[in-house]
Each structure stands twice: as C-alpha cells, then as structure tokens.
Amino acid sequence: MTIAWDLFTPWASLLGGALIGLAAAVLVLMNGRIAGISGILGGLLRAVPGVAGERGWRLAFLAGLIGAPLVYGLVHPLPQVQVDAGYPMLIVAGLAVGIGTRYGAGCTSGHGVCGLSRLSLRSLVATMAFMLAGFVTVFVMRHLVQ
Amino acid sequence: MTFLFAALAGLLFGIGLIVSGMSDPSKVLGFLDLAGSWNPSLALVMAGATGVGLLPFTLARKRGRSLLGAPMMLPLTTEVDRRLVGGALLFGVGWGLAGYCPGPALVSLLTGGLKPLLFCAAMVAGMGIYEWLEKR
Numbered sequence: 195m196t197i198a199w200d201l202f203t204p205w206a207s208l209l210g211g212a213l214i215g216l217a218a219a220v221l222v223l224m225n226g227r228i229a230g231i232s233g234i235l236g237g238l239l240r241a242v243p244g245v246a247g248e249r250g251w252r253l254a255f256l257a258g259l260i261g262a263p264l265v266y267g268l269v270h271p272l273p274q275v276q277v278d279a280g281y282p283m284l285i286v287a288g289l290a291v292g293i294g295t296r297y298g299a300g301c302t303s304g305h306g307v308c309g310l311s312r313l314s315l316r317s318l319v320a321t322m323a324f325m326l327a328g329f330v331t332v333f334v335m336r337h338l339v340q
Numbered sequence: 341m342t343f344l345f346a347a348l349a350g351l352l353f354g355i356g357l358i359v360s361g362m363s364d365p366s367k368v369l370g371f372l373d374l375a376g377s378w379n380p381s382l383a384l385v386m387a388g389a390t391g392v393g394l395l396p397f398t399l400a401r402k403r404g405r406s407l408l409g410a411p412m413m414l415p416l417t418t419e420v421d422r423r424l425v426g427g428a429l430l431f432g433v434g435w436g437l438a439g440y441c442p443g444p445a446l447v448s449l450l451t452g453g454l455k456p457l458l459f460c461a462a463m464v465a466g467m468g469i470y471e472w473l474e475k476r
Contacts, residue, residue: 195374195375195378196376196377196378197377197378197379197380198370198377198378198379201367201370201377201379201381202379202380202381203361203381204380204381204384206359206360206361206381207360207361207362207381207382207384207385207388208384208385208387208388209359209360209388210355210356210357210358210359210360210361210362210385210388211356211360211384211385211386211387211388211389211391211392212356212388212389212391212392213352213353213355213356213359213360213388214352214353214356214357214360214385214388214389214392215356215388215389215390215391215392215393215396216352216356216392217349217350217351217352217353217356218349218353218389218393218396218397219392219393219396219397220345220348220349220352221345221346221349222396222397222400222406222412222414223396223399223400223406223407224341224342224345224349224406224407224408224410225342225345225346225349225406225408225410226400226405226406226408226410226411226412226413226414227346227410227413228413228414228415229349229353231353231441231442231443231446232442232467235442235446235463235464235467236467236470236471239464239467239468239471240471250342250343250346251342251343251346252346254343254344254346254347254350255346255347255349255350255353256350256446257347257350258346258347258348258349258350258351258352258353258354259350259351259353259354259443259446259447260350260354260446260447260449260450261350261351261354261450262350262351262353262354262355262357262358262447263354263358263363263447263448263450263451264450264451265351265355266354266355266358266359267451272358272451273358273361273363273364274364275363275364275365275366275448275452276364276365276366277365277366277438277439277440277452277455277456278365278366278369278439279365279437279438279439279455281454281455281458283437283438284438284440284455284458284459284462285458285459285462286434286437286462287434287435287437287438287440287459287462288434288438288440288445288458288459288460288461288462288463288465288466289434289462289463289465289466289469290430290431290433290434290437290466291431291434291435291438291440291441291442291445291459291463291466292434292462292463292464292465292466292467292468292469292470293427293430293466293467293469293470294427294428294429294430294431294432294433294434294466295427295431295442295467296427296466296467296470296471297423297424297426297427297430297470298423298424298425298426298427298428298429298430298431299415299417299423299424299427300428301431301441301442301443302435302441302442302443303353303441303442303443305428306386306389307386307389307390307393308393308397309415310386310390310393311389311390311393311394311396311397312397312401312414314415314418315418315420316415316417316418316419316420316424319420319424319425319428320424320425320427320428321428323424323425323428323429323432324428324429324431324432324435325372325432326429326432327428327429327430327431327432327433327435327436328372328432328433328435328436329372329374329436330432330436331372331432331433331435331436331437332369332372332373332374332436333373333374333375335436335437336373336375336376337375337376
C-alpha cells in the first residue's frame with residue numbers, strides 16, 4: 195500500500211466530519227431523529243400512508259442537504275469533483291445503493307456516523323460489512339478487471 | 341420549529357460533506373482502494389463526525405423527548421441478521437462501483453450535472469423496488 199499524500203486532506207476532512215457530526219447532533223437533540231440519509235429519503239417512499247407530520251421534516255432536511263452547495267458557493271467556489279463511473283455503471287450502482295441501504299436499514303450516515311456515535315453493535319456490523327464490500331469491489335474493479 | 345432545525349441539520353450535513361471532500365467520488369474511491377494509492381481522508385471524516393456525535397448521542401439516549409419536545413425516535417432494533425448484513429454488503433458494492441453513497445449523491449444533485457442525477461434516480465428506483473418487494 196502506498197499513501198496518496200498529495201490527495202490527503204486531513205484537516206479539511208476532520209473539519210467537514212465535525213460539521214456532519216454537528217448536523218447529526220442538531221437533528222437528534224432538537225427533532226429526536228437519526229440523520230440517516232437513506233432512511234430519511236426512503237421514508238418518503240413508504241407506501242404506508244402514515245402520519246402526515248412524517249413528511250415535512252424529511253423534506254426540510256433533504257432541501258437543506260440538496261441546497262447546501264448553493265449556500266457553500268456563496269462563500270467559496272465549489273471543489274472540483276471527478277466521477278469516473280460511466281452512465282450504465284452509475285445506474286447499477288444507484289440501484290444497489292437504493293436496495294441495499296433499505297434492506298440494511300442505513301448507509302454511511304445512519305450506521306456509520308449516527309450508529310457508531312450511539313455505540314450500536316448493529317451499526318458497527320453494518321459499517322464493517324459495507325466497508326468490506328466497498329474495499330473488495332474497488333479491488334476487483336481496479337486491479338482485477340482492468 | 342422542527343422543520344427549521346431539520347433544514348438546518350440538512351444544510352450543515354451538506355456543507356460538511358463538501359468541506360470534507362466526500363462530495364467527490366474519486367476521493368471516496370481513493371479511500372476504498374487499499375491496494376492502490378490510498379487516500380485516508382474518509383477515515384478522518386468518520387473520526388470527526390463520531391467524535392463530535394458521541395456526547396450528543398449519549399445525551400439523546402438518556403432523554404425521552406427532544407429539546408423541542410418531539411419524541412426521541414432512536415432505533416430499537418439491536419438484532420444482527422441476514423437482512424442487515426446482506427443489505428449492507430449490497431450497499432457497499434454499489435458504493436464501490438461509483439464512489440457515491442446517498443448523502444454525497446444528493447448534495448451533488450443541483451451542481452454536479454447528469455451523473456449524480458442519474459445515480460440518484462437509480463437509487464430512488466432501488467428504494468422503490470425495496471418497498472414493492474416488501475409489500476408483496
């Protein structure tokens with residue numbers, strides 16, 4: 195293993211991570227809710243008509259999340275991003291992420307950030323499972339297939 | 341009031357994703373590529389987030405209601421079963437294929453062009469498939 199020192203951004207990542215932790219803290223302490231993106235989005239698709247009040251906070255959270263680059267862009271130019279996956283791959287990946295996060299009841303935010311902060315064993319297992327699958331997938335795609 | 345704080349939390353979350361570099365799939369894949377040129381940044385994002393989250397979540401667990409009086413809706417399930425592990429594994433495969441997980445994909449929706457849009461559409465379709473399978 196070699197480390198990509200040139201691309202490693204320890205302070206920015208630590209600071210950004212702290213902001214994510216703060217966001218999760220605000221949502222749980224003020225609203226009593228877990229800041230799990232897949233759960234918040236997936237809950238909107240629930241076929242069960244459910245309580246009307248269930249939709250509003252989810253939509254408000256997602257509006258804040260989706261609008262974040264616009265607010266960030268007012269103060270600072272947005273960072274350059276690079277998406278290597280082609281269109282068919284993005285569709286396959288999106289389907290896997292959509293189905294997988296709902297069966298697994300969470301993603302990087304719900305299990306990774308909130309679950310680990312709650313010291314949940316279930317979330318620790320889930321986080322280890324999706325990290326492992328991510329490591330293996332990237333190994334296969336970058337070092338075996340290509 | 342709860343809507344306001346939900347929007348604030350979403351905004352902070354999104355800005356955190358951008359600041360941390362996690363809105364860039366190539367950086368996420370750099371973390372997942374242990375055998376290549378490894379970029380440890382994502383580990384520090386997790387450390388920062390859980391480091392800040394630990395105390396508030398400990399407080400939340402001791403409370404029956406939130407500061408705004410809403411019921412504290414923390415997950416009650418503690419079971420580690422096949423659904424959990426299978427779902428997490430499938431999610432990890434999708435994550436490794438594109439470098440997007442749900443948060444970064446949504447945060448790129450308005451400014452990232454066609455690619456995050458396509459990923460998000462497929463992700464929502466996947467969630468719809470899950471609901472359909474569950475309802476059958």
